[in-house]
Amino acid sequence: MKKKSVTSREVAQLAGVSQSAVSRCFSPKASISKKTRDKVLEAARQLGYRPNTIARSLITRSSRTIAVVVSQLDNPFYALTLAKASEYFQAEGYHLLLFLVSDDGNTEGVMSEILESQAEGILMLAASLATPFAQECVDRSIPVVMINRTVDSAGVSQVSSDNYHGGHWAGRYLVAQGHSRIAFLNGLPTSSTGAYRRLGFLDALALEGVSCWAEECGDYRFDKASEATRRLFAKSPYPDAIFAANDHMAIAVIETLRSEFGLRVPEDVSVIGFDDTPVASWPSFHLTTVRQPREEMVATASRLLLEQIREGQLSPVQLTLPVVPVIRSSVRGAV
Amino acid sequence: MKKKSVTSREVAQLAGVSQSAVSRCFSPKASISKKTRDKVLEAARQLGYRPNTIARSLITRSSRTIAVVVSQLDNPFYALTLAKASEYFQAEGYHLLLFLVSDDGNTEGVMSEILESQAEGILMLAASLATPFAQECVDRSIPVVMINRTVDSAGVSQVSSDNYHGGHWAGRYLVAQGHSRIAFLNGLPTSSTGAYRRLGFLDALALEGVSCWAEECGDYRFDKASEATRRLFAKSPYPDAIFAANDHMAIAVIETLRSEFGLRVPEDVSVIGFDDTPVASWPSFHLTTVRQPREEMVATASRLLLEQIREGQLSPVQLTLPVVPVIRSSVRGAV
DNA sequence: CTGTTAGCGCTTTCAG
DNA sequence: CTGAAAGCGCTAACAG
Numbered sequence: 001m002k003k004k005s006v007t008s009r010e011v012a013q014l015a016g017v018s019q020s021a022v023s024r025c026f027s028p029k030a031s032i033s034k035k036t037r038d039k040v041l042e043a044a045r046q047l048g049y050r051p052n053t054i055a056r057s058l059i060t061r062s063s064r065t066i067a068v069v070v071s072q073l074d075n076p077f078y079a080l081t082l083a084k085a086s087e088y089f090q091a092e093g094y095h096l097l098l099f100l101v102s103d104d105g106n107t108e109g110v111m112s113e114i115l116e117s118q119a120e121g122i123l124m125l126a127a128s129l130a131t132p133f134a135q136e137c138v139d140r141s142i143p144v145v146m147i148n149r150t151v152d153s154a155g156v157s158q159v160s161s162d163n164y165h166g167g168h169w170a171g172r173y174l175v176a177q178g179h180s181r182i183a184f185l186n187g188l189p190t191s192s193t194g195a196y197r198r199l200g201f202l203d204a205l206a207l208e209g210v211s212c213w214a215e216e217c218g219d220y221r222f223d224k225a226s227e228a229t230r231r232l233f234a235k236s237p238y239p240d241a242i243f244a245a246n247d248h249m250a251i252a253v254i255e256t257l258r259s260e261f262g263l264r265v266p267e268d269v270s271v272i273g274f275d276d277t278p279v280a281s282w283p284s285f286h287l288t289t290v291r292q293p294r295e296e297m298v299a300t301a302s303r304l305l306l307e308q309i310r311e312g313q314l315s316p317v318q319l320t321l322p323v324v325p326v327i328r329s330s331v332r333g334a335v
Numbered sequence: 336m337k338k339k340s341v342t343s344r345e346v347a348q349l350a351g352v353s354q355s356a357v358s359r360c361f362s363p364k365a366s367i368s369k370k371t372r373d374k375v376l377e378a379a380r381q382l383g384y385r386p387n388t389i390a391r392s393l394i395t396r397s398s399r400t401i402a403v404v405v406s407q408l409d410n411p412f413y414a415l416t417l418a419k420a421s422e423y424f425q426a427e428g429y430h431l432l433l434f435l436v437s438d439d440g441n442t443e444g445v446m447s448e449i450l451e452s453q454a455e456g457i458l459m460l461a462a463s464l465a466t467p468f469a470q471e472c473v474d475r476s477i478p479v480v481m482i483n484r485t486v487d488s489a490g491v492s493q494v495s496s497d498n499y500h501g502g503h504w505a506g507r508y509l510v511a512q513g514h515s516r517i518a519f520l521n522g523l524p525t526s527s528t529g530a531y532r533r534l535g536f537l538d539a540l541a542l543e544g545v546s547c548w549a550e551e552c553g554d555y556r557f558d559k560a561s562e563a564t565r566r567l568f569a570k571s572p573y574p575d576a577i578f579a580a581n582d583h584m585a586i587a588v589i590e591t592l593r594s595e596f597g598l599r600v601p602e603d604v605s606v607i608g609f610d611d612t613p614v615a616s617w618p619s620f621h622l623t624t625v626r627q628p629r630e631e632m633v634a635t636a637s638r639l640l641l642e643q644i645r646e647g648q649l650s651p652v653q654l655t656l657p658v659v660p661v662i663r664s665s666v667r668g669a670v
Numbered sequence: 671c672t673g674t675t676a677g678c679g680c681t682t683t684c685a686g
Numbered sequence: 687c688t689g690a691a692a693g694c695g696c697t698a699a700c701a702g
Contacts, residue, residue, distance in 0.1 A: 050447075086434070098432075117388050284590060
């Protein structure tokens with residue numbers, strides 16, 4: 001039933017030329033006379049010929065494919081990042097092989113598939129990489145660039161925003177606005193991103209002589225963050241400020257405080273997020289947050305990956321891009 | 336610089352067997368003795384051998400790859416749908432080749448790439464398909480399933496929710512709640528989805544003897560929907576109810592009404608959306624909406640695509656899945 | 671069960 | 687500029 005696809009040989013036959021002539025017509029840099037090219041293109045059109053990328057990849061040893069591993073696609077930050085990456089690589093003639101993994105979990109199964117898929121590079125979006133796989137990528141000289149996650153393995157490039165200083169700013173700012181019962185809502189306990197935000201935050205508090213009032217974990221998820229909020233506000237005195245490790249959770253905090261505790265933001269409780277996703281700027285929330293340079297991060301990561309593919313293994317780099325505090329009105333006393 | 340990858344021949348040599356024996360070790364259904372299998376696997380392990388999927392695809396004529404074309408990834412509805420599709424196909428041993436297109440625009444360039452990529456099936460998510468390409472897919476017997484978009488071409492399968500009746504319900508409900516100045520906020524003028532929601536809506540109003548107060552277009556985008564809202568409420572008397580073609584825009588309407596016009600929902604204006612995305616249920620909005628059976632839609636579409644791939648072109652089907660009204664409190668007089 | 675033998679559809683020397 | 691020939695790494699008959 002499956003219709004046999006048209007091959008270059010059939011085109012050659014119809015055009016009355018050799019099969020290699022047909023091939024040359026579809027290779028940008030090959031030299032061919034206008035006359036034969038026209039004959040070939042006409043025959044190709046008649047037959048509905050399209051070059052078979054798989055066969056081409058086999059011989060050129062280049063699949064022009066990037067594997068992208070994403071977790072948390074429900075977070076608009078990563079959905080938008082993926083969209084940007086796709087745009088970038090499409091423009092460069094690369095295709096994206098998409099692998100979604102649940103949070104930080106089993107990249108295991110997926111990594112084998114990637115390695116067998118002959119992808120020329122791997123982009124990791126908010127997903128972590130087990131060390132043996134990182135090593136195998138290095139061994140096969142397949143470049144890997146991670147966005148917003150680190151791995152303790154040399155050979156892998158990493159692009160992150162300055163999570164530490166973002167957290168640091170949040171801590172300083174909350175103290176400066178006169179808060180004293182300041183809580184932290186972490187994301188995934190295993191994510192390096194959250195760890196750095198937390199570290200910067202705690203260091204800032206310590207510097208100001210304030211200790212962290214409470215800590216909870218929301219797994220970067222809306223519902224988990226709501227539950228964490230309930231725990232934080234179960235007994236009085238409750239926190240007067242919360243720094244959430246991302247906007248998604250910060251919004252959950254605000255929603256829960258308002259609807260379940262009748263508390264106002266920022267009059268009763270101040271909230272700071274991280275990312276600056278579109279939702280943060282909605283009037284209902286007007287969330288003070290730490291902006292990650294999303295587009296710059298993905299552009300940098302993509303460029304890096306492409307460079308490493310082209311130069312056949314550039315030395316890996318770790319980049320940290322600056323974050324920008326965005327002061328809106330979810331913290332009391334804001335201008 | 337690129338390290339030569341290990342081939343099955345090298346493994347065969349080390350294991351002291353033929354190259355085909357190695358191949359058989361990595362084909363599930365091939366028969367091979369435990370002894371040789373062990374020898375081969377050990378040799379493979381030592382060398383770090385991984386079968387080359389590209390070479391395999393070339394000979395089996397099956398890439399085990401699905402091309403998925405998505406637009407509007409910034410809409411959580413589609414991000415979640417994509418996530419589900421990925422889960423489904425990954426479980427079935429298929430890989431997803433991701434193509435993002437801007438709204439309904441140029442699928443043109445992308446379709447050529449897909450056809451050349453040897454994908455075995457095409458999943459279209461909120462993206463439309465130019466007729467000649469649809470025809471070419473049929474000619475090559477590459478199954479295509481579209482989710483939430485239709486194309487006037489036979490041979491393409493389509494899974495949609497019952498947009499017409501969803502719109503119809505919205506219209507009836509708004510009239511039943513006593514509204515008389517009811518406006519419609521459309522999505523993309525070119526999308527069939529929006530067209531059906533509109534049609535059902537207008538038919539319902541007509542049935543009740545009410546005419547549509549005003550119509551605007553928000554392109555399914557947040558900012559455009561805000562602008563449309565401003566136009567709708569620029570002069571009095573303004574609408575007392577709005578049906579937006581999706582939740583994303585409905586939320587934008589609510590935000591704009593509250594922050595810029597000081598209007599309350601539902602006391603001053605009622606709002607209905609479409610989709611039932613997570614945001615709709617946030618306490619700040621508590622949006623009355625029409626739920627699309629998202630998971631069922633994507634499961635159905637994926638299953639369909641897989642069936643058609645396996646049976647080598649099943650006759651295409653058009654499925655319409657029922658929607659469910661979700662009554663919350665963004666329409667006045669709700670229970 | 672295993673090795674030998676043909677290719678899959680294409681790119682790429684290498685002569686002409 | 688063009689054709690012939692040699693594979694890319696693997697699977698799939700086909701004998702043994």
